[in-house]
Amino acid sequence: xxxxxAIFAGLWFWFASGCWGYTFHYVLKQPLVMALPFGILMGDIxxxxxxxxxxxLVYVGLISPGANIPADECFAGVISIPLALLAGxxxxxxxxxxxxxxxxxTFLDQLRRTVNARWAHLADKYAADGDEKGLxxxxxxxxxxxxxxMRFPVVFVAVYFGANxxxxxxxxxxxxxxxxxxxxGGVLPALGFAILLxxxxxxxxxxxxxxxxFAVKYLGINTMAAAVFGVCIAVLVVLISNQNKxxxxxxxxxxxxxxxxxxxxxx
Amino acid sequence: xxxxxxxxVRESVLTEKxxxxxxxxxxxxxxxxxxxxxxxxxxxxxxxxSVLKKLYPKKEEYVAALQRHLNFFNSQGIWGxxxxxxxxxxxxxxxIGKDISDETxxxxxxxxxxxxAGIGDTIDWGTWKPLFFSIAASFSMQGGIAGFFICFxxxxxxxxxxWYLSKLGYRLGREAISKLLxxxxxxxxxxxxxxxxxxxxxxxxxxxxxxxxxxxxxxGGTETSVQAILDxxxxxxxPLALVLGIYTFFRKRGQKFGRVVFFLLGxxxxxxxxxxx
Numbered sequence: 001x002x003x004x005x006a007i008f009a010g011l012w013f014w015f016a017s018g019c020w021g022y023t024f025h026y027v028l029k030q031p032l033v034m035a036l037p038f039g040i041l042m043g044d045i046x047x048x049x050x051x052x053x054x055x056x057l058v059y060v061g062l063i064s065p066g067a068n069i070p071a072d073e074c075f076a077g078v079i080s081i082p083l084a085l086l087a088g089x090x091x092x093x094x095x096x097x098x099x100x101x102x103x104x105x106t107f108l109d110q111l112r113r114t115v116n117a118r119w120a121h122l123a124d125k126y127a128a129d130g131d132e133k134g135l136x137x138x139x140x141x142x143x144x145x146x147x148x149x150m151r152f153p154v155v156f157v158a159v160y161f162g163a164n165x166x167x168x169x170x171x172x173x174x175x176x177x178x179x180x181x182x183x184x185g186g187v188l189p190a191l192g193f194a195i196l197l198x199x200x201x202x203x204x205x206x207x208x209x210x211x212x213x214f215a216v217k218y219l220g221i222n223t224m225a226a227a228v229f230g231v232c233i234a235v236l237v238v239l240i241s242n243q244n245k246x247x248x249x250x251x252x253x254x255x256x257x258x259x260x261x262x263x264x265x266x267x
Numbered sequence: 268x269x270x271x272x273x274x275x276v277r278e279s280v281l282t283e284k285x286x287x288x289x290x291x292x293x294x295x296x297x298x299x300x301x302x303x304x305x306x307x308x309x310x311x312x313x314x315x316x317s318v319l320k321k322l323y324p325k326k327e328e329y330v331a332a333l334q335r336h337l338n339f340f341n342s343q344g345i346w347g348x349x350x351x352x353x354x355x356x357x358x359x360x361x362x363i364g365k366d367i368s369d370e371t372x373x374x375x376x377x378x379x380x381x382x383x384a385g386i387g388d389t390i391d392w393g394t395w396k397p398l399f400f401s402i403a404a405s406f407s408m409q410g411g412i413a414g415f416f417i418c419f420x421x422x423x424x425x426x427x428x429x430w431y432l433s434k435l436g437y438r439l440g441r442e443a444i445s446k447l448l449x450x451x452x453x454x455x456x457x458x459x460x461x462x463x464x465x466x467x468x469x470x471x472x473x474x475x476x477x478x479x480x481x482x483x484x485x486x487g488g489t490e491t492s493v494q495a496i497l498d499x500x501x502x503x504x505x506p507l508a509l510v511l512g513i514y515t516f517f518r519k520r521g522q523k524f525g526r527v528v529f530f531l532l533g534x535x536x537x538x539x540x541x542x543x544x
Contacts, residue, residue, distance in 0.1 A: 060396075068524065119302070130326050140313075189471070191528065193472045194512075195517070202458075211469060214503075238455045242455065
């Protein structure tokens, strides 16, 4: 049982992090998505989904606009979900497990991007020969094969041997460390949301961030409701600003009533 | 085969199938071979290679075209597809015999890859991603499997978006795509997407960032906690301050993710040790 789960975890991590499909691989990387196969494999789908969703929320805002990823939700999920299920741990404990692995996982991605430079050099050579198959190997086969070596063993070992180690470790760690990691799990989403604010980055539109924030804090709306209101507000504002522009164009006869893109902050 | 085609008049107009092939290749492989040195270059070259082969039956021209597309390229996978379309349109004109220099093709790609990445980051990563994944998570919080399926919207929607954009890029060509970036509807799209994105980021900051100071003390005979006082001032004051603080740090110092991660880790650990959080 352990063996099958560990092999599956290693394979999933290898394939999902191999980046096949720009947004498709990213779906596979989500703890919430891998939770279902883990749940099926280990015979407890509801618990797996709850753990997956709880970990998912830690990483929901994390994106990497061209830079290094700040945390690897895939590495976090692929180790912590099976281990938490094996140990019968609570979702909160799973998050405590996920956070450190998520941070460690970033090094594997840096390793991948370093190693991949090798295939770029090889591609130069194949291009000079007009070898399309060679280019295919540089774009698909070699990086994926190298990825297997870099990714499968780490996760396999962690999941296969981790179950026993985990129980003794959880008993051994002082209370404040456990609590400290769970506090980290609580504050880590802030990093993701700050990155999103930075990427979307139009200062003039920042009030919508506050509306969203206090709609939840004061009115207690849930995520789906936030999405519905968010879409309505976005559509309304675009329509109204469009309308204003037309009105002003008609009455004043000049364009550019106001500039709605102050994207002055590209560093 | 190549020699036989040489003497024919080359009116090789690319079909929708060719464009689809190049686009699916690009969607599939654009991140696989990503490296620090060349980023998405190899992927772009491979994606367009079948089109180039069709356009340039002569081997020297084909090789030259491949090498042209091994120049540095890095954009966002979905909105960068429009540049794949533009590149195909330019290569086609060049192959037919129009006067288009290598530099023109390279410059269009390098000039627009940044702006396209900016739009793509805002729309796909800034809006679709948190939207789909947070809704999915909320559907599975009680153990249901609906969240699993909802997540795949993030594979489907951007894939179709990129397919549309690659065709658009091919159809519009280089001048029009530059104008498109200044045009009205794209600004409205970015604005609408930004508003939705910011609204969702606000809502999610409120629901999933957790930081409390549970220290209790006695004041005027009644026991009260620091958190209760903070809540009476403004609910969610600490999470809000944290998000805005990190945001300000990024604006002042650039995207230094690593430092923030260590800061948050240190803050939590020390806070936990001294009993602050």
